[in-house]
Amino acid sequence: xxxxxxxxxxxxxxxxxxxxxxxxxxxxxxxxxxxxxxxxxxxxxxxxxxxxxxxxxxxxxxxxxxxxxxxxxxxxxxxxxxxxxxxxxxxxxxxxxxxxxxxxxxxxxxxxxxxxxxxxxxxxxxxxxxxxxxxxxxxxxxxxxxxxxxxxxxxxxxxxxxxxxxxxxxxxxxxxxxxxxxxxxxxxxxxxxxxxxxxxxxxxxxxxxxxxxxxxxxxxxxxxxxxxxxxxxxxxxxxxxxxxxxxxxxxxxxxxxxxxxxxxxxxxxxxxxxxxxxxxxxxxxxxx
Amino acid sequence: xxxxxxxxxxxxxxxxxxxxxxxxxxxxxxxxxxxxxxxxxxxxxxxxxxxxxxxxxxxxxxxxxxxxxxxxxxxxxxxxxxxxxxxxxxxxxxxxxxxxxxxxxxxxxxxxxxxxxxxxxxxxxxxxxxxxxxxxxxxxxxxxxxxxxxxxxxxxxxxxxxxxxxxxxxxxxxxxxxxxx
Numbered sequence: 001x002x003x004x005x006x007x008x009x010x011x012x013x014x015x016x017x018x019x020x021x022x023x024x025x026x027x028x029x030x031x032x033x034x035x036x037x038x039x040x041x042x043x044x045x046x047x048x049x050x051x052x053x054x055x056x057x058x059x060x061x062x063x064x065x066x067x068x069x070x071x072x073x074x075x076x077x078x079x080x081x082x083x084x085x086x087x088x089x090x091x092x093x094x095x096x097x098x099x100x101x102x103x104x105x106x107x108x109x110x111x112x113x114x115x116x117x118x119x120x121x122x123x124x125x126x127x128x129x130x131x132x133x134x135x136x137x138x139x140x141x142x143x144x145x146x147x148x149x150x151x152x153x154x155x156x157x158x159x160x161x162x163x164x165x166x167x168x169x170x171x172x173x174x175x176x177x178x179x180x181x182x183x184x185x186x187x188x189x190x191x192x193x194x195x196x197x198x199x200x201x202x203x204x205x206x207x208x209x210x211x212x213x214x215x216x217x218x219x220x221x222x223x224x225x226x227x228x229x230x231x232x233x234x235x236x237x238x239x240x241x242x243x244x245x246x247x248x249x250x251x252x253x254x255x256x257x258x259x260x261x262x263x264x265x266x267x268x269x270x271x272x273x274x275x276x277x278x279x280x281x282x283x284x285x286x287x288x
Numbered sequence: 289x290x291x292x293x294x295x296x297x298x299x300x301x302x303x304x305x306x307x308x309x310x311x312x313x314x315x316x317x318x319x320x321x322x323x324x325x326x327x328x329x330x331x332x333x334x335x336x337x338x339x340x341x342x343x344x345x346x347x348x349x350x351x352x353x354x355x356x357x358x359x360x361x362x363x364x365x366x367x368x369x370x371x372x373x374x375x376x377x378x379x380x381x382x383x384x385x386x387x388x389x390x391x392x393x394x395x396x397x398x399x400x401x402x403x404x405x406x407x408x409x410x411x412x413x414x415x416x417x418x419x420x421x422x423x424x425x426x427x428x429x430x431x432x433x434x435x436x437x438x439x440x441x442x443x444x445x446x447x448x449x450x451x452x453x454x455x456x457x458x459x460x461x462x463x464x465x466x467x468x469x
Binding site for chain 2 (some may be wrong): 066068070071072073075095098099101103105112114116118119121123125127129130131137149154157158159160161162164165168169170171173174180181183184185188215218219234272280
């Protein structure tokens, strides 16, 4: 009985020590909570997937909304993307409810159309003819790694290395290939944590929560953020930025999502520019 | 081979920071490919550039602003569609490679699908959609474009296009050019 009593006393002491340690260190509390949510991915694994998400899917179609009070936009976006080597295509249509402007970006596998319906102008780029033989820039696994894609510059800023998007998916990149968010919001692992895993539109997502740095506080007028990231692909399905009062000031929300359905390839990716629109003749020749 | 694949982006980035020790050395392996000596130079072209590195062209983007976070303390913005801003490095080469970077660091740049185009006049060139609203401040490497030797020199460029209903920013471009002679 004495032995059992001694073990109980030691166990109780350890529990109390642990309790005080965790209550005096918020980071440790978060780490404890993370472990209780059966961590399936590390922070670095999440970031690596987000900056390389195009390696993890071939077909994607869906819709999302993307709003920002500070930036003043309120987009409704629909997209179909074929991310198969040799068959790259995309059709992205979006409308800004705030400014009542509509846009189409279509890559039919040969020509890229960028159409601004409010300005009634378009840019037509024969990508394949201009770049034949076309092939996306190849990156080694080492070069793809998140930590190798941020380098300090002499002026104190960083240089960020983005991978190209062979599908030219335009605004759909904000969800399907979220490199900018991964580099910007998630750079400092001490400012965010994986707080759980959920199901979102039939997909398993990691839930990330964190604080914004000064640059993004100024940009979004927010202070904290929450993201829902597809664990298999790194696709960003939802993002919310909150101000000090907890109100949402910026939000990306996927409302429908289909991944890796080959029938996406049979979607009509042809495009006809509306008559009367002005073609932008860019680039122009140097003036010097 | 349109893209230079031998050393990848990591070496490319180092070469920007130290052209002499990394740039030429990095591309030495291409001697056999071109039978010539590689040369490398980095050009940094600001908006309203006043250095010998290059010059600008524009249609619109008429709003000029000063801001300490932007390169050399200034930038330009557009709030309407159908406009463009361009950066030209002061170089024309017959065959070679360009690594293209753009700079931004202003909270006013919020175009979520900013269309950048970069490369050689007449091709090859590349298009990149960049989220100015979500991207961190600093330089961003967008990609590399390679042009075969054809017997005549060609200028390089970087351009950005505006979009209706949002604010598109134009600050600076940096181009790391490698050519052979």
